[in-house]
Amino acid sequence: MATAMPTLRRNWLVTMRAYQWTYFVGTLATGILTVGLAYLAYHSIGGGRAGGGFAAAAGTADYLGYVTVGAAASMFTVRMVLWVAKAQITEQREGTLESQVLAPARRLPYLVGVGLQSLTTTVVEVVVMLAFAVMIGVRLPAPDPVTLLAAFVAASVAVFGISVPLSAIMITAGEAHITQNTLFVAMGLLCGFTFPPAYLPDPLRWLGEALPVTSALRALRAATLDHAPLSAAAPDLLLCLALGLAYLIVGLRLLGPAERVAIQRGGSA
Amino acid sequence: MSAALRVFAAEGLKQHRRIFGSKLVVFSMLLWPVLTLATTYYTVLPVTSAPGAAQRWPLVAEPGRLLAFLAAGALAYTFFFSLVQSAWHFSFERVSGTLEAMFLTPASRMALVLANGSSALVQNAWLFGCFGIAAALATGSLHLAHPGMLAVAALALLVPAVAWGAFLNSLLMFSRDSAFLYTLLDDPLWFVAGVRLPLFALPVWVKAIGLAFPLTTSLTVLRGALLDGRDTGELAGHLAFLAGLSAVLLGLTAVLLRVGERHAQRTGSLQLF
Amino acid sequence: MIVTRELRKTYPAKRTLFRRSGGTETRAVDGLSLSIPPGAVTGLLGLNGAGKTTTIKIIATLLHPTTGTITVDGLDVVRDARAVRRRINLIAGGERMVYARLTGRENLWYFGQLYDVPRATLRARIDELLELVGLPDAADTLVERYSRGMRQRLSIARGLINQPAYLLLDEPTLGLDAPIARDLRAVVARLAQEGVGVLLTSHYLAEVEELCGHVYVIDRGRLVAEGSPTALTAGTRLPHTVELTLAEAAPAVSVAVGALGAEVETGLDAEGRPTYVLRSPDDLAGELATAVVRAGGAIVRLEVNPPTLEDAILAMAAPAPVS
Structure with a gap:
């Protein structure tokens, strides 16, 4: 915690002083317009109904609720990944990566500090998006609070987990734009944010299952749309946690070599 | 005229180096649009396969036609958005000092922004364009009144796109926060232009906003000409509107360039807004 | 000949989108009359904020004067801006004004196209300029791999691409290594001998002393003295x-x-x-x-x-x- 708290505090100060409205508006717009698109399609094309075996594939007949939870989760994922995975490459660009590597602090607490701080702002942002959804008439049934909390924790671990190897890739490549957007676009297709992954061809579905966000989404939907008790969501929660931790461990292993590559490149440039 | 053509050649080289030099083009112009297209298709699939959906939108009766409809949207959006990206890059020239070097030259400013936009379009969009044509031919989803409509569709896509690019260049060149405009023109653009939904599904006010963007009408012509077998007679109204809109955009570009440079000459700041 | 008459430049108060932010106008140049003849190096000296860069930018058509006139060989810089731009060029210190993603040669070709330099001579001119600034070996290397000094030398070559009749030099040797700065001074002297009219501002007064036949000294936008460097020094009666x-x-x-x-x-x-x-x-x-x-x-x-x-x-x- 000796590293996590100061990092949290530093990022909090930076966020409060220079809040990046552009990023926020961008991800908020994506969330709102995704829900908006589903809403319009549902009413003017579907006539207020969803077909094509949606209920069977999705585990719920509530198309708008399904998309809304997915859009909120997508916004959460994108914002958290942007914060955590880009923390180190931002330090690299600002020239502070070397002083960070020089300090005896370990990587994990540093990234946890970044993650905890971003969690606070991200939750507020997601709430703004959900408020919009409720405003246009999306109804989310009263969720099971225990399952929801557990799913939220699992989703946080999942997103944090995938951010760490991503950070290693970014500082190794010295590039964030292609890496992050490729991940976002791929997750959009594979993880079931806006449609049931059962629609996908099998190989793609398995690929989606390898990402912890997919099981996190199932648990979140079980909690919000199905009012599922903790026991019912447990398999997904455990899968999500296990995958998230696996990504985290692999990521932490990769960070050391990645930092060396980054600093070497910085030195030769 | 020859001087303007030389500006086009110069900007062509610059855009080629900027865009082609990086691997970005393969991602942003092929991989991302294709994955996004698939995501959009699956997202609307539950409602397009809802009972009675085919009465409201006959096209959904055939999944192939739905996919072609969305693919045309993705194609046109990719073309138009590549110009937003390119204008965003152009705005960096103010910071890097090369905009001042450009303004030192006697080159026509209009030629510069037009050349910049059209070279970006050629450099960026050929990949997805080729992919789109190949996919359309392979799946047999092209439905043309006559082969000449291919040319009409191409012109209806390219001419407004270049006008749009020139307008954005002049807008972002003088703007303080180009990142904000960039964000504003990303997702909202596909939403109001009917890229992922037919226009009839949009509320009137969204449609009204959409008409201000050339992408909307461009896309209507593109879909009409390539997928629905319409001829120029049937599309005349849209084509005329598109021509008018392109002319307005070019007019606005001329005004912005003039006002922007005058402002810079008066205040010493290249930021107009 | 470049002639400025009673040149004044006032920058308007900074404004936000909706209201004036209460700032005041800044007068950068105040009644300046200069003559820059062809075939000589004319110096423009002053302390920071004296209005040197503003004056140079006005002559370069990048800024409009608030009042007063400037003519370049009889052409008005405001009315006949395009014709003036063909006859002049500006080289500012620092490594800006060139594209990092292009090679040195491509940068010069790019600007040559924008200046509409005759096709027949452009290629030869580019080779000549690369030779002149000592970059023939780096001609086909991307500018992003250039050192600071190399970028600046390329920037100097860019300023010469249209064979300007008048060259405006704003701190051209700022940050250059001493031997390269010396080479640049030799180039400037030679250009003047060949008939180019040069206006030079520099912090390195030894440079001005070496190159300029006539020097204008300005302070807070006003002309305070003019003459040859020797006459100026004698005129101050300094010990x-x-x-x-x-x-x-x-x-x-x-x-x-x-x-x-x-x-x-x-x-x-x-x-x-x-x-x-x-x-x-x-x-x-x-x-x-x-x-x-x-x-x-x-x-x-x-x-x-x-x-x-x-x-x-x-x-x-x-x-x-x-x-």
Whole structure:
């Protein structure tokens, strides 16, 4: 915690002083317009109904609720990944990566500090998006609070987990734009944010299952749309946690070599 | 005229180096649009396969036609958005000092922004364009009144796109926060232009906003000409509107360039807004 | 000839989108009349904020004057901006104004196209310029791999791509390594010999002294002096300094030195020998040497330091002392 708290505090100060409205508006717009698109399609094309075996594939007949939870989760994922995975490459660009590597602090607490701080702002942002959804008439049934909390924790671990190897890739490549957007676009297709992954061809579905966000989404939907008790969501929660931790461990292993590559490149440039 | 053509050649080289030099083009112009297209298709699939959906939108009766409809949207959006990206890059020239070097030259400013936009379009969009044509031919989803409509569709896509690019260049060149405009023109653009939904599904006010963007009408012509077998007679109204809109955009570009440079000459700041 | 008449430039108060933010107008140039003839290097000197860059940018068509006129060979810089742009170019210090993603050669080709340099000569001109700025070996390397100095040299080549009749140089050697700065000075001198009219601003006053036949000195946008560097220095009546060291003390010498009427400072050097430092508006070295020898003194060292242009500029820019 000796590293996590100061990092949290530093990022909090930076966020409060220079809040990046552009990023926020961008991800908020994506969330709102995704829900908006589903809403319009549902009413003017579907006539207020969803077909094509949606209920069977999705585990719920509530198309708008399904998309809304997915859009909120997508916004959460994108914002958290942007914060955590880009923390180190931002330090690299600002020239502070070397002083960070020089300090005896370990990587994990540093990234946890970044993650905890971003969690606070991200939750507020997601709430703004959900408020919009409720405003246009999306109804989310009263969720099971225990399952929801557990799913939220699992989703946080999942997103944090995938951010760490991503950070290693970014500082190794010295590039964030292609890496992050490729991940976002791929997750959009594979993880079931806006449609049931059962629609996908099998190989793609398995690929989606390898990402912890997919099981996190199932648990979140079980909690919000199905009012599922903790026991019912447990398999997904455990899968999500296990995958998230696996990504985290692999990521932490990769960070050391990645930092060396980054600093070497910085030195030769 | 020859001087303007030389500006086009110069900007062509610059855009080629900027865009082609990086691997970005393969991602942003092929991989991302294709994955996004698939995501959009699956997202609307539950409602397009809802009972009675085919009465409201006959096209959904055939999944192939739905996919072609969305693919045309993705194609046109990719073309138009590549110009937003390119204008965003152009705005960096103010910071890097090369905009001042450009303004030192006697080159026509209009030629510069037009050349910049059209070279970006050629450099960026050929990949997805080729992919789109190949996919359309392979799946047999092209439905043309006559082969000449291919040319009409191409012109209806390219001419407004270049006008749009020139307008954005002049807008972002003088703007303080180009990142904000960039964000504003990303997702909202596909939403109001009917890229992922037919226009009839949009509320009137969204449609009204959409008409201000050339992408909307461009896309209507593109879909009409390539997928629905319409001829120029049937599309005349849209084509005329598109021509008018392109002319307005070019007019606005001329005004912005003039006002922007005058402002810079008066205040010493290249930021107009 | 570039002629500016009663040039004034006032920057409007900064404005936000909706309201004036209460700032005041800034007057950067205030009634400046200059002539920049072809075939010579003209200097424009002043302290920071004196209005040098503003003046150069107005001549370069990047800024409009608030009042006053500027003509370049009879062409008005506001009305005939495009024609003027063909005849001039601007090189500013620093490594800006070139594209990192293009090679050196491509940068020059790009700007050559924008200047509409005749196709037949463009290729040869590019090779010539690359040679001139010492970049022939790096011609096909991307500028992003260039060092700072190389970028700046390329920027100088860019400024020459249209064979300008008039070249505006705003701190062109800022941050350049000494040998490269020396080469650049040689290039500027040669261009002037070939008939190009050059306007030069520089912090390195030795550079101005070396190159310029005529210098304008401005302070807070106003012309405070003009003339050749020698005339300017003489005109300030700044003291020449003469330093004298004797082999040994001689009272007669002290009397003789005192009789010269200059401000005298006496002391001892490291080896205990007597020293005299004289300050006088005139160069007293000859008279001093004669007087010392006549008084029987033995001179070990005699050094004369005339006032430099830098001293003169500093004296002119400083507010007049209250007496």
